[in-house]
Amino acid sequence: MTSQKRVHYFGKTKSEGSKEMKDLLGGKGANLAEMTSIGLPVPPGFTITTETCAEYDAIGGKLPDGLLDEVHRNMALLEEETDKKFGSEDNPLLVSVRSGAAVSMPGMMDTVLNLGLTDKVMDGLANVSDNRRFALDAYRRLINMFGDVVMEVPHHNFEDEFDRIKDKYGVSEDTDLNEAGLEELITAYKTVYKNSTGEDFPQDPYQQLEKAVEAVFKSWNIPRAIRYREINEITGLLGTAVNVQTMVFGNMGDDSGTGVAFTRDPSTGENKFFGEFLINAQGEDVVAGIRTPQNVDEMVKWRPEIYEQLLDVKRILENHYRDMQDIEYTIEKGNLLLLQTRTGKRTGLAAVTIAVEMVVEGRITQQEALLRVPANDLNQLLLPTFDSKAERDILTVGLPASPGAASGKIAYSADEAVDRTHEGESVILVRKDTSPEDVSGMHAAAGILTSTGGMTSHAAVVARGWGKCCIAGAGEVVIDEQNRTITINGRSFGDQDVISIDGSSGELMAGDVPREEPKLSEEFKSLMEWADHHRTLQVWTNADTPQDAKRARNWGAQGIGLCRTEHMFFEGDRITDMREMILADNLEARRVGLDKLLPHQREDFKGLFTAMQGLSVTVRLLDPPLHEFLPHEEHLQQELADRLQVPLEKIMARVTQLHETNPMLGHRGCRLSISYPEILVMQATAITEAAIECKQDGIDARPEIMVPLIGTSKELSLLRKQIETTIQSVKEAKGYNELHIPVGTMIEIPRAALTADEVAKHADFFSFGTNDLTQMTFGYSRDDVNSFLPNYIRHEILERDPFQSLDTTGVGQLVAMAVSKGRNEKKGMKMGICGEHGGDPLSIRFCHQIGLNYVSCSPFRVPVARLAAAQAAVKK
Ligand code: ADP
Ligand code: MG
Ligand code: MG
Numbered sequence: 001m002t003s004q005k006r007v008h009y010f011g012k013t014k015s016e017g018s019k020e021m022k023d024l025l026g027g028k029g030a031n032l033a034e035m036t037s038i039g040l041p042v043p044p045g046f047t048i049t050t051e052t053c054a055e056y057d058a059i060g061g062k063l064p065d066g067l068l069d070e071v072h073r074n075m076a077l078l079e080e081e082t083d084k085k086f087g088s089e090d091n092p093l094l095v096s097v098r099s100g101a102a103v104s105m106p107g108m109m110d111t112v113l114n115l116g117l118t119d120k121v122m123d124g125l126a127n128v129s130d131n132r133r134f135a136l137d138a139y140r141r142l143i144n145m146f147g148d149v150v151m152e153v154p155h156h157n158f159e160d161e162f163d164r165i166k167d168k169y170g171v172s173e174d175t176d177l178n179e180a181g182l183e184e185l186i187t188a189y190k191t192v193y194k195n196s197t198g199e200d201f202p203q204d205p206y207q208q209l210e211k212a213v214e215a216v217f218k219s220w221n222i223p224r225a226i227r228y229r230e231i232n233e234i235t236g237l238l239g240t241a242v243n244v245q246t247m248v249f250g251n252m253g254d255d256s257g258t259g260v261a262f263t264r265d266p267s268t269g270e271n272k273f274f275g276e277f278l279i280n281a282q283g284e285d286v287v288a289g290i291r292t293p294q295n296v297d298e299m300v301k302w303r304p305e306i307y308e309q310l311l312d313v314k315r316i317l318e319n320h321y322r323d324m325q326d327i328e329y330t331i332e333k334g335n336l337l338l339l340q341t342r343t344g345k346r347t348g349l350a351a352v353t354i355a356v357e358m359v360v361e362g363r364i365t366q367q368e369a370l371l372r373v374p375a376n377d378l379n380q381l382l383l384p385t386f387d388s389k390a391e392r393d394i395l396t397v398g399l400p401a402s403p404g405a406a407s408g409k410i411a412y413s414a415d416e417a418v419d420r421t422h423e424g425e426s427v428i429l430v431r432k433d434t435s436p437e438d439v440s441g442m443h444a445a446a447g448i449l450t451s452t453g454g455m456t457s458h459a460a461v462v463a464r465g466w467g468k469c470c471i472a473g474a475g476e477v478v479i480d481e482q483n484r485t486i487t488i489n490g491r492s493f494g495d496q497d498v499i500s501i502d503g504s505s506g507e508l509m510a511g512d513v514p515r516e517e518p519k520l521s522e523e524f525k526s527l528m529e530w531a532d533h534h535r536t537l538q539v540w541t542n543a544d545t546p547q548d549a550k551r552a553r554n555w556g557a558q559g560i561g562l563c564r565t566e567h568m569f570f571e572g573d574r575i576t577d578m579r580e581m582i583l584a585d586n587l588e589a590r591r592v593g594l595d596k597l598l599p600h601q602r603e604d605f606k607g608l609f610t611a612m613q614g615l616s617v618t619v620r621l622l623d624p625p626l627h628e629f630l631p632h633e634e635h636l637q638q639e640l641a642d643r644l645q646v647p648l649e650k651i652m653a654r655v656t657q658l659h660e661t662n663p664m665l666g667h668r669g670c671r672l673s674i675s676y677p678e679i680l681v682m683q684a685t686a687i688t689e690a691a692i693e694c695k696q697d698g699i700d701a702r703p704e705i706m707v708p709l710i711g712t713s714k715e716l717s718l719l720r721k722q723i724e725t726t727i728q729s730v731k732e733a734k735g736y737n738e739l740h741i742p743v744g745t746m747i748e749i750p751r752a753a754l755t756a757d758e759v760a761k762h763a764d765f766f767s768f769g770t771n772d773l774t775q776m777t778f779g780y781s782r783d784d785v786n787s788f789l790p791n792y793i794r795h796e797i798l799e800r801d802p803f804q805s806l807d808t809t810g811v812g813q814l815v816a817m818a819v820s821k822g823r824n825e826k827k828g829m830k831m832g833i834c835g836e837h838g839g840d841p842l843s844i845r846f847c848h849q850i851g852l853n854y855v856s857c858s859p860f861r862v863p864v865a866r867l868a869a870a871q872a873a874v875k876k
Helices: 019-037 051-060 069-084 119-129 131-150 155-168 180-198 205-219 223-231 294-302 304-321 348-361 366-372 375-382 414-422 436-444 457-466 522-534 544-553 574-583 585-613 636-645 648-660 670-675 677-696 713-733 750-754 756-760 770-778 789-794 809-823 841-849 859-875
Strands: 008-009 045-048 095-101 114-116 240-246 255-261 274-279 323-333 333-341 394-397 397-403 405-411 427-431 447-450 469-474 479-480 483-489 491-494 498-503 507-510 538-542 560-561 618-621 702-705 744-745 765-768 830-833 854-857
Touching: 008 069, 019 045, 019 051, 019 095, 019 240, 019 304, 019 333, 045 069, 051 205, 051 240, 069 205, 069 240, 095 205, 114 131, 114 205, 119 131, 119 304, 131 155, 131 180, 131 205, 155 180, 155 240, 205 240, 223 436, 274 294, 304 323, 304 333, 333 479, 348 366, 348 375, 348 522, 366 522, 366 859, 375 544, 375 841, 375 859, 397 457, 405 414, 405 447, 414 427, 414 436, 414 670, 427 436, 427 479, 436 457, 447 457, 447 498, 457 469, 469 498, 522 859, 538 544, 538 859, 544 585, 544 859, 560 854, 574 636, 574 648, 585 618, 585 677, 585 702, 636 648, 670 677, 670 713, 677 713, 702 765, 713 744, 713 756, 744 750, 744 756, 750 756, 750 770, 750 809, 756 765, 756 809, 765 809, 770 809, 809 830, 841 854, 841 859, 854 859
Parallel strands: 405 427, 427 447, 447 469, 538 560, 538 854, 560 618, 618 702, 702 744, 744 765, 765 830, 830 854
Antiparallel strands: 008 045, 045 240, 095 114, 095 240, 255 274, 255 323, 323 333, 394 507, 397 469, 405 498, 479 483, 483 491, 498 507
16 A cells, blocks of 8 residues: 555646545545636645545554655645745744545534644744734634644633633634733643643644644544434545645734635525625634624625625636535635635525526536435425414524524533434524534434524534524524523523524524425426436325325325225224224124224225326225234223223233234234135225226226235235125126226235245236335344344444335345246236335335336325436436
C-alpha cells in the first residue's frame, strides 16, 4: 500500500482531483478540486485520501509511514502558491483541517480553523493584517477548536470562560469583545487547555497539523458518526478524507463575513437563491446557530457586487453540476471565496419541484428527473397538513425550516425525546440550538423547534434531510430547561402540554390542530405521469375496506393484490357470531354462526368491488389462527359466556384447546380451510354472490380468490375444487353465468416456492407473501426479531431489516425460482407480491428485474411504488 499516492493537491499550479473522485477524496475534496478546475475562486489546498483513513484503521490507529513526508511536500507547494509560510512570524500561512467522506454527513466531523497559529505567529498575523483584534480572535478560536475537536477538552470549559469574560466586559456578542478581553480570553483558554490535557497548547505548527490530521481519522469511528451512518443506512465507505486548505478570513471586520447558500430553496424547491450570512464571522458560526444570521437577500444592501457574484456562482455551478447545489463561502475584505459545494439536501417537496423544473429548463431528461427523487421521500408530500381552515392559537412565528405538521408534548433534551418516543408519546424536541450529539433525539421526535439559528443551522439542515418538520430561530421562545417550561410572550407551557409546529409557515401553536389531506402540486402530477409512462410494473394495493380502496385508487392503484378478510369477522356484533361458530361442537352449529356472517361479508365485498370496479380485487381466505378471535382475559370470557349463554368453563376449555406454542407455524392459513371447509364455503359464497349482485347492477366486479399458506400442491388442488364447486352452485342458484373468478395462491412457505411447478398446475396466479416467506426462510419470528436485529445490523451481519427490504440474495432466490418454475408450467402466469416489501423501493427494483406483473402495497405507499417502479425501469 505504501507506493500509492495519498495526497492530492488542488490549486492554480495543479488540480489533482475531480468530482468523479468522491470515493477517494470524499465529497468535499473532490468538489474543491472540481471548482478549482472550472475557475471558481477556491483557496488552494490538498486532500489526504479516504484510503489513508482505512490504512490508519487497519494498522491500529497510526499515521502510515511516509504520509507526513507527502504532507510536507504539499505544504511546500501551498507556500509557493500563496507566497506565505507555515509557522512564519512575518507572513504566516494558516490552514484549516477538514474532514469529508464520500457521502456528506452534515456536522459529523469537526473542522479546525486557523491552524498554524502560535503565540509568535499570532503577533506576526497581527502585524501583517494590521488588525490585532482579528489575530486575537483567530487564535482564541484555534485554541478552542483544537482543544475541543483534537484533544477532547470538554467544550463547555471554554464556553464558561467565554461567558465569564463577556460578562466582565459587559458585552453579549462575541464580536463586541475588545482586544484586552480577547487577550484575557486566550490566557484563560490556554489554562483550560493545560488543565484538561496536561500539556501546553502546542507552539509547533507541524505538531498541530499532525495531531489534527490524526483526529480527523479518529473521528470516523466516534459514536455519533457511527450513529449517523446507521440512521441513514450509509455502509461500505472506506473512511473520511482530510482536507488541508489555506485559510481565508471572514472575521477581518465589517467588510468580511461567512455564509451558506443553496442555489434553490431546499424546503420548497423554488428557483430562488437561498441562504444566510453573518458579517465579521468565521466558519461554523452560521451553522452552529450562535448568532441568528441575515437572509442573503439583505446582502444587496451590504455588498451588492458580492450578491451579483454569488448569483454568477449559482449559474455556473448549476450549469456544471446540473443540480441544486449547497455552497459554503467566505468574504475576506470584500473578496468572495468558495469553500465547499455539494448536491444540496432537500425535502421531498423540493426534490420533486426541482427535478421537474430542471426538465422544463432543459437541463435534464425525464428519466434523470425520475431518478433524482428518492422514492421514499414522496411520503413527505402525502402526509396530512394542518387544516387551512382550522383555528390556530399562534404563539409565535419562527423560520419555516422544514415543512410538515407535527404536534406533541415538549421534550427538552435529545435523550428525553428518545425515551418518551419509545414509550409511545409524540414529542417535539425544543432546544436553543442542536448539535451532532442530538441526532438520535431529533430523529425520534415528531418535530424540532429551536429558538436560535437560521435556515441553514444544524437543526434545519438535518431535519430537511430527513423530511422532518422543523422550525428554527423562534427567538420569542424562552426555554427554561431546569424548570421544564417554555415561555412565549408571557404564556408558559410545561412538559405535558401539547404544542403544534407548522414547518411550512413557521407557526408555533398551542394545543393540537386538525389536519387535512395534502394538496398535491402540478410538479408532483407531472412526475407521476412520467413515472407511469416509463414503468412496466403495475402497482396494486393492499386494502380491506372501500375507503382504503378508494384512496389507493385515487393515488393510482391498479388493483387490489391483497384483501385481508379477518377484519370482516371483527366489526360490530359479527365477532359474537364468529365466536359462536368457533365454540360450536359440530358442523351444524358452526353453520348457524357462519350463516349469520355471510350477509355481512357479502355487503363488504360489494363495497370493495364497487370501489374498484373494472380492476381486480384479490380476496384472501381467512388466514389467522382461530384463537385470535377468542377473548383471553377472564372477565371478557365471562362476558361472552353470559352473552352466548354457555358455561365459562366451555370457553376456557376451547381457548386452551386452541392454544398453540407457535401459532404462526400452527393451525392457520389453508390449514383452517382443510379442517373447516364450511368457512371457505361461506367466504366463496359471499364473494360470488357479491360479484353477481354487482354485475346485475352494472358494476364490473372482478374478484379473484387467493388461498394462503400453501405448502404442498395437494392442499391447493383440494381447496380449489371446493371453491369451484361453491362458485358453480351460487351461479346456478342465481341463474347467472357470466362470471369467471380466478383462483390462485400465495407463495409464502419455502416448500411452495421449491415446488412451484406442481403448485402452478392448480393456480391461476401466484402472489408472493414475502412477510411469511422471509419469516420462514430466515427462521426469524417477525414479532420477536427486534430483540436481536439491531445488533445484527450494527455488526453488519445483515445490511438492513429483511422484513422491510426484501433479502434479494436468499428469500429473493426462492421468489425468482418460483416465478420461473411457475411460468414454465403455465406460460405467462400472472405473478405479484403482496408482502410489506411491495412498497419498498429496493424490493420493487428486484420485483421488476425478475419479471413480476405487479407489486401490491399499502394505499399510502402507492405513489412511492409507482416512482420506484419507474426508477427500476429507467435504471435498467
Ligand atoms: P462541515 O463538514 O461541518 O461543513 P467544513 O469542513 O465545511 O465542515 O468547515 C466548516 C466551515 O469552516 C466552512 O463552512 C467554512 O466556513 C469554514 N472553513 C473551512 N475551511 C476554511 C478555510 N480554509 N478558510 C476559511 N474558512 C474555512
Ligand atoms: Mg462541522
Ligand atoms: Mg461544510
